[in-house]
Amino acid sequence: MRNPPVNSLSLEFLTELLISLEKLENDKTFHGIIITSDCPGIFSAGLDLTEMCGRDPEHYAEYWKAVQEMWLRFYLSNLVVIAAINGVSPAGGCLLSLTCDYRVLANNPKYAIGLNETLLGIVAPFWFKDTLVNTIGHRSAERALQLGLLFPPAEALRVGVVDQVVPEDQVQSTARLVMAQWLDIPDHARQLTKTLMRKPTADRLLTERDADIQNFVRFICKDSIQKSLHAYLEKLKQKKG
Numbered sequence: 001m002r003n004p005p006v007n008s009l010s011l012e013f014l015t016e017l018l019i020s021l022e023k024l025e026n027d028k029t030f031h032g033i034i035i036t037s038d039c040p041g042i043f044s045a046g047l048d049l050t051e052m053c054g055r056d057p058e059h060y061a062e063y064w065k066a067v068q069e070m071w072l073r074f075y076l077s078n079l080v081v082i083a084a085i086n087g088v089s090p091a092g093g094c095l096l097s098l099t100c101d102y103r104v105l106a107n108n109p110k111y112a113i114g115l116n117e118t119l120l121g122i123v124a125p126f127w128f129k130d131t132l133v134n135t136i137g138h139r140s141a142e143r144a145l146q147l148g149l150l151f152p153p154a155e156a157l158r159v160g161v162v163d164q165v166v167p168e169d170q171v172q173s174t175a176r177l178v179m180a181q182w183l184d185i186p187d188h189a190r191q192l193t194k195t196l197m198r199k200p201t202a203d204r205l206l207t208e209r210d211a212d213i214q215n216f217v218r219f220i221c222k223d224s225i226q227k228s229l230h231a232y233l234e235k236l237k238q239k240k241g
């Protein structure tokens with residue numbers, strides 16, 4: 001991913017990601033992809049706050065549809081998808097990595113990962129929650145979501161948010177080794193098993209997709225939510241000054 005400075009998942013970047021995924025899926029010489037970051041120290045800052053702040057309802061609806069699409073397409077991809085997480089990964093950045101089949105995280109205490117939405121005064125939607133529950137179990141997910149926990153590497157490994165923590169200079173090579181292991185499995189059996197495991201979760205969003213967009217638009221348009229997001233963005237900007 002190369003969307004400096006922080007790989008935020010803007011509408012434009014999400015569209016590019018989806019086009020790239022589609023191209024790779026349509027090229028039958030590709031069997032797997034490794035998602036990693038070109039922004040030093042940052043895997044992805046998550047959803048782009050500027051897409052959710054100070055815009056009109058039509059824009060929010062279009063943006064949310066793209067976020068849903070990203071989740072659905074990566075979560076259900078027939079390719080082996082591995083995240084080589086070489087930086088901090090809050091909220092939507094964590095969600096993107098949770099759509100992958102395997103997560104390798106660099107062992108740097110700054111590289112925290114988690115669904116921290118509550119800290120911003122927003123609520124992780126049910127399909128964010130379902131993805132986390134499927135990964136770390138109900139009790140750990142409940143605690144992590146309510147407290148908006150961002151796990152440093154050792155904790156992330158202990159709770160199961162990531163599958164492996166390795167020295168920073170070994171993230172890419174480890175992801176490639178893991179890819180080789182996953183590609184050794186007969187593709188059709190692996191793909192069908194992935195579908196078996198993930199389809200019920202994806203189906204829930206597919207059947208409630210429009211209602212979920214409406215909920216998001218209603219929620220994000222609230223004055224109180226706009227105020228918190230605006231204040232949060234300002235705080236990020238002032239950090240420098």
Ligand SMILES: CC/C=C\C/C=C\C/C=C\C/C=C/C(=O)SCCNC(=O)CCNC(=O)[C@H](O)C(C)(C)COP(=O)(O)OP(=O)(O)OC[C@H]1O[C@@H](n2cnc3c(N)ncnc32)[C@H](O)[C@@H]1OP(=O)(O)O
Nearest residue numbers: 008045046047048049050090091092123215216219236237
């Ligand atoms: C009932 C429920 C119904 C419906 C559901 C409703 C709502 C749920 C909606 C959404 C779920 C939300 C998911 C998300 O992903 S929200 C985003 C969460 N992300 C974060 O909290 C991370 C914020 N960023 C940071 O903490 C730091 O930037 C970071 C640690 C990533 C990097 O720090 P660094 O010091 O290296 O850079 P900065 O100086 O902080 O940032 C540079 C630059 O980038 C801008 N920035 C940062 N993050 C974002 C972002 N997520 N979106 C947009 N822009 C971002 C930052 O403001 C700086 O800008 P500038 O000053 O102009 O250079």
